[in-house]
Amino acid sequence: MNMEMLGGVAQLNSGFQTPLIGFGTAFLPQNKDDLSRAVATALKVGYRHFDTASIYGTEAALGESLNGAFQNRVVKRDEVFVTSKLFAGDHEDPVSALKASLKQLQLEYLDLYLIHWPINLKKGSSHPLPKEEDFLPLDINSIWRGLEQCVELGLTKSIGVSNFSCKKTEDLLSYANIPPAVNQVLLRWGLEQGVSMLPKSYNKGRIAENFQNFDWSLTRDDHEKIGQIEQKKIVRREGLINSTTSPYRTVEDLWDGEI
Secondary structure, X not given: OOHHHOOOEEEOOOOOEEEOEOEEOOOOOOOHHHHHHHHHHHHHHOOXXXXXXXXXXXXXXXXXXXXXXXXXXOOOHHHOEEEEEEOHHHOOOHHHHHHHHHHHHOOOOXXXXXXXXXXXXXXXXXXXXXOHHHEOOOOHHHHHHHHHHHHHOOOEEEEEEOOOOHHHHHHHHHHOOOOOOOEOOOOHHHHHOOOOEOOOOOOHHHHHHHXXXXXXXXXHHHXXXXXXXXXXXXXXXXXXXXXXXXXXXXXXHHXXXXX
């Protein structure tokens, strides 16, 4: 099945394509059976992009569900796009972290691997609110080199970032050998900008509704009105701020004023 038939794709600078709408697994129930049913419904509806992260605790269940679909010939591996993210406590060794994620997912490679947050924490640190003693000095350059090694080893096809400000992304571009293919948004408006989105639900009806975004479009007036709305970060992550050990003393520092 061609991914272009399933709601459209975005072209990445890595040469690969990502479906414009994906199925997010953050905050889904940790009950494996519930998640398995949700993934099965998503595949039936037409989702071909699945987003997870080591910190979500959903990699194993997602991997089991996808591999069941592969074995039952519902889809082939090259017909789905799988994204996962590097936890801030694993920045010392991205290659080993990705190998661990692949083992959980029962996959040989990822389609996309992201730095989850521009923060560096000790292994085993508290989540989602790290303690002051959990923070380590942040070196995005060395972390990114680890992700580039993941590409070179064939562990992932593309790499990118999540929750990076424009400034942090520009800084990364100044020294990256492999430029980031992605920085992660929501809304139909986002789709019409060519942005891939990740709705999250395990309700069968809402899973289907979230995918039905391609038989209508916003008017020019809609776009103008949306463009006038003041932009604000919904997830600001104040828990990553402190005055002693974090590289960020304020929320403004974390987002470089983009809040």
